Amino acid sequence: xxxxxxxxxxxxxxxxxxxxxxxxxxxxxxxxxxxxxxxxxxxxxxxxxxxxxxxxxxxxxxxxxxxxxxxxxxxxxxxxxxxxxxxxxxxxxxxxxxxxxxxxxxxxxxxxxxxxxxxxxxxxxxxxxxxxxxxxxxxxxxxxxxxxxxxxxxxxxxxxxxxxxxxxxxxxxxxxxxxxxxxxxxxxxxxxxxxxxxxxxxxxxxxxxxxxxxxxxxxxxxxxxxxxxxxxxxxxxxxxxxxxxxxxxxxxxxxxxxxxxxxxxxxxxxxxxxxxxxxxxxxxxxxxxxxxxxxxxxxxxxxxxxxxxxxxxxxxxxxxxxxxxxxxxxxxxxxxxxxxxxxxxxxxxxxxxxxxxxxxxxxxxxxxxxxxxxxxxxxxxxxxxxxxxxxxxxxxxxxxxxxxxxxxxxxxxxxxxxxxxxxxxxxxxxxxxxxxxxxxxxxxxxxxxxxxxxxxxxxxxx
Amino acid sequence: xxxxxxxxxxxxxxxxxxxxxxxxxxxxxxxxxxxxxxxxxxxxxxxxxxxxxxxxxxxxxxxxxxxxxxxxxxxxxxx
Numbered sequence: 001x002x003x004x005x006x007x008x009x010x011x012x013x014x015x016x017x018x019x020x021x022x023x024x025x026x027x028x029x030x031x032x033x034x035x036x037x038x039x040x041x042x043x044x045x046x047x048x049x050x051x052x053x054x055x056x057x058x059x060x061x062x063x064x065x066x067x068x069x070x071x072x073x074x075x076x077x078x079x080x081x082x083x084x085x086x087x088x089x090x091x092x093x094x095x096x097x098x099x100x101x102x103x104x105x106x107x108x109x110x111x112x113x114x115x116x117x118x119x120x121x122x123x124x125x126x127x128x129x130x131x132x133x134x135x136x137x138x139x140x141x142x143x144x145x146x147x148x149x150x151x152x153x154x155x156x157x158x159x160x161x162x163x164x165x166x167x168x169x170x171x172x173x174x175x176x177x178x179x180x181x182x183x184x185x186x187x188x189x190x191x192x193x194x195x196x197x198x199x200x201x202x203x204x205x206x207x208x209x210x211x212x213x214x215x216x217x218x219x220x221x222x223x224x225x226x227x228x229x230x231x232x233x234x235x236x237x238x239x240x241x242x243x244x245x246x247x248x249x250x251x252x253x254x255x256x257x258x259x260x261x262x263x264x265x266x267x268x269x270x271x272x273x274x275x276x277x278x279x280x281x282x283x284x285x286x287x288x289x290x291x292x293x294x295x296x297x298x299x300x301x302x303x304x305x306x307x308x309x310x311x312x313x314x315x316x317x318x319x320x321x322x323x324x325x326x327x328x329x330x331x332x333x334x335x336x337x338x339x340x341x342x343x344x345x346x347x348x349x350x351x352x353x354x355x356x357x358x359x360x361x362x363x364x365x366x367x368x369x370x371x372x373x374x375x376x377x378x379x380x381x382x383x384x385x386x387x388x389x390x391x392x393x394x395x396x397x398x399x400x401x402x403x404x405x406x407x408x409x410x411x412x413x414x415x416x417x418x419x420x421x422x423x424x425x426x427x428x429x430x431x432x433x434x435x436x437x438x439x440x441x442x443x444x445x446x447x448x449x450x451x452x453x454x455x456x457x458x459x460x461x462x
Numbered sequence: 463x464x465x466x467x468x469x470x471x472x473x474x475x476x477x478x479x480x481x482x483x484x485x486x487x488x489x490x491x492x493x494x495x496x497x498x499x500x501x502x503x504x505x506x507x508x509x510x511x512x513x514x515x516x517x518x519x520x521x522x523x524x525x526x527x528x529x530x531x532x533x534x535x536x537x538x539x540x541x
Contacts, residue, residue, distance in 0.1 A: 133508070213532065242535060301518035308515055325496065337501045340493045341508035344485035349516040354530035356522060361531060396511055 003028045004169035005458055008074050008226045011172060015062060015073045022062070022073035022118065026055035029075040029120045032170045036461075037121070040168060041143035042161035044080045045122040047088055051075065054118040061116070070229045072116030077123040077165050077174040081208035082106040082217075084122065092208050093125040093158070095141035096321075096329040106206025107241065108175055108217055108234050115233040123161030123174055127330050128321075129182060130158040131210040131314040133338030136389045141331050144386050147189050148459035149426055153383045154390070156189035158182040159220065163190035166220045168459065173221040173230055177207060179214045180306060180394055180407045181379075184415040187220055188428030189383035191417040193445065193455060194220045195227035198435050199410025200245040202231070203238035211313040212243070213354075214306070214407050223455060224414060224445035228253060231438060247436060255443035259290030261431075262371045264297055270399045271380035278419035278427045279377050286375060289447050293371070298363055302404035303393055305353045305360065309408060310394065312350040315342035361409040361435075368411075368434040373444050376402045378415035378428035402432055412438045414445045417454035473517045482506075482513040 003011065003025050014020035030048055037043040058073035078084070081092050083102035091097050109119065124142040126134055137144035137154040145160025147153040148168035155164040159176030163186025166174050176183045178196045187194025195218045202217045209215060219230040228251040235249035268279045286292060321327055322339045330336050368374065380398055384390035391397030393404065406413050411432055418429040429448075433441035449455050486509045490502060497505065 301515075301522055304515035304518045308512075308519060311512065328496070334504070337497060337504055338508055340489055340497070341505050341512060343489050343492065344482075344509045344512050345516070349519060351530050352516075352519050352524065354532050355524050355528045356519060358528050358531035359524060396515070 004032065005222065006172065007222050008070055008172050008229050011074055012070050012072070022055040022058040023052060025073065026051045026075050026118050026120055029171055033077070033121050033165065036168050037165055037170050040146040040148060040155070040164045041140070042124050042145065042164040042168070042170065043121050044091055044124050044142055044161070045089055047119050047121060050086055050088065051118050051120040054113065058116050058118060068114070068116035069233065071112065071233050073118065074173070075118045075120045075171055076112065077121040077162065077171045078109060078119060079125050079159050079162050079174070079176045080122040081125060081129060081177060082109055082175065083206035084109055084119070088122060090122065091141070093127040093129070093140045093142070095331060096326050098141060102206070104206065107203040107238050109206065111234045117233070120171060121165070123165055125160055126158035127332065127335060128318060129177060129179060129208060129210045130394070131318060132327060132330060132332070132335035133395065134332045134335050135392065135395060136332065137384065137386050139332035139335060146386070147383055148461050149191060149424060150383065151461065152386050153425060154189060154386055156186035156383060159186045162220045163187060163192060166190065166192045166222065168461065173219055173226055175217060176220050177215060177217050178407065179211045180310060181400070181403050183218045183220065184378045184403070184413060184428070184430055187415040188378040188426060191426035191454070191457065192220050192222060193224050193227055193417070194218065194415040195231060195438070195442070196406070196413045197231060197235065197438055198412045200243050201235050201249060201412070201436070201438065203241040203244040205238055205240035209317045211310050211317065213313060214310055224416065224442050224449055225253060227414065228442045249438065251442070252439045255446055257289060257447060259372045259444050259447065260370070261286055261290060261292045262295045262367070262374045263292055264374060264376060264401060265294055267376040267401055271377045272382065274382055274421040275377050275380055275427050279429060282418045282429050283375070285451055286448070288451065295367065297367065297401070300356065300360060302360065302401050302408070303396065303399065305356050306404040306408040307394065307396065308345060308349060308353040309357065311342045312345045315339065315345065357408050360405060364405055364409050364411070365434060372440045373431035373433050374402065375429060375431055378430040382421045382423070382425040382427055402430065406432050409435070411435055412441055414441045416445050416448055417457070418452070419454060473521055478513050478517050482510045485509050485513065
């Protein structure tokens with residue numbers, strides 16, 4: 001029985017009936033990560049000792065009737081910006097930090113361990129989660145992340161390994177992070193489902209800080225349902241992270257219909273033709289699930305606001321690494337230079353961006369209070385090719401209104417596969433929800449995946 | 463930063479160029495020893511993009527009573 005490309009619920013059922021062993025499952029994942037994962041530059045460090053210990057424990061506990069829930073015995077990979085103890089390096093994707101170890105586990109790692117999940121690998125990422133301003137895929141000491149869908153296609157960043165490992169069926173789920181696009185981007189280019197929770201839903205304790213007020217930890221998995229199961233395990237307040245909200249989250253897998261969707265005028269038209277065509281077909285299907293209303297948002301400099309916040313906080317978060325010249329050892333040539341420019345951001349302008357964010361957060365909540373979700377492209381372009389520069393909203397090269405608003409206002413979004421270009425590259429659609437409205441976007445994404453099979457297509461390279 | 467050129471209401475292109483030059487001079491003074499001419503040119507373009515971004519922010523009216531979305535929580539160790 002193959003363990004690849006099976007959902008958490010499917011694997012969990014087999015683990016409980018004894019058709020599948022947690023140890024065998026972990027070993028299969030480790031083997032595939034070592035072979036396929038290394039080819040895709042998806043892996044930084046395999047964690048066989050920890051994985052097999054956790055898998056043996058899961059097997060013992062399940063046999064003894066102690067069930068920790070749906071993640072018990074399920075392998076996963078973690079983006080390599082999450083601190084892990086036990087001598088497992090945490091590199092942040094950066095060559096100068098390739099041997100750096102922490103003596104504690106990030107809260108997310110600890111919560112997944114408590115839920116019985118099995119850590120099999122630290123997964124590759126763009127160096128410093130893209131916080132230095134990279135503009136081409138080769139920006140990690142493990143090499144450019146490769147999409148399972150094209151040998152010369154980028155996996156998307158910055159959660160490169162989290163996207164390609166799930167997309168190639170190497171792990172059932174992975175933890176990624178998003179400051180602006182780092183979950184939804186790889187989810188799109190690797191044709192998997194990616195959930196970016198509300199800011200503060202998941203503790204950031206033990207996670208690399210790129211931008212304190214924009215960073216979110218979330219899940220990449222095969223289905224929206226799997227993302228909900230994982231969020232259920234990792235969400236919640238944490239005394240070690242004062243920004244982790246004191247709001248409990250309970251995943252509701254029952255969902256509701258019909259849905260009320262909104263489309264922001266211009267967001268689909270701004271995409272490249274293949275994405276535009278895919279989105280138009282997707283909207284036709286979505287109309288079977290509910291209503292769709294075209295809306296117009298207030299005219300605001302959303303992307304500039306998000307950029308100023310990101311670059312100002314990043315300049316401070318990485319100040320020591322920049323000032324000490326550590327960035328000279330980074331992989332991407334532009335990452336050795338761009339950070340110096342951020343001294344040009346004045347404090348008053350940063351504060352102006354934060355004040356505008358307060359205005360935007362209220363305006364978008366007012367809009368979203370009338371809908372279950374805003375739908376739009378997860379990415380306006382199909383995946384870039386390796387070796388070429390790409391344009392990015394983070395650098396001002398392409399528009400990304402939904403990404404800028406969603407991240408600056410801290411809103412949840414889920415990216416789902418919604419088709420392919422003529423060249424076979426995946427395209428994706430996002431459901432952007434109201435703050436703390438993960439269950440609404442998860443329900444919409446589940447309904448989409450019940451109606452379509454894009455998320456069940458498998459890449460030949462896997 | 464690869465921002466496309468666009469006009470920003472209320473902002474003079476020359477003013478933005480001046481501001482970018484002043485800010486770039488600061489960065490050059492701090493870091494030029496670490497960088498070659500091509501890298502400095504790259505930095506200049508990035509600074510120009512940042513200046514353009516902040517110009518769009520400054521051109522956006524924000525009511526005086528709007529505070530930064532950035533809560534500060536006073537700290538007191540227990541008890």
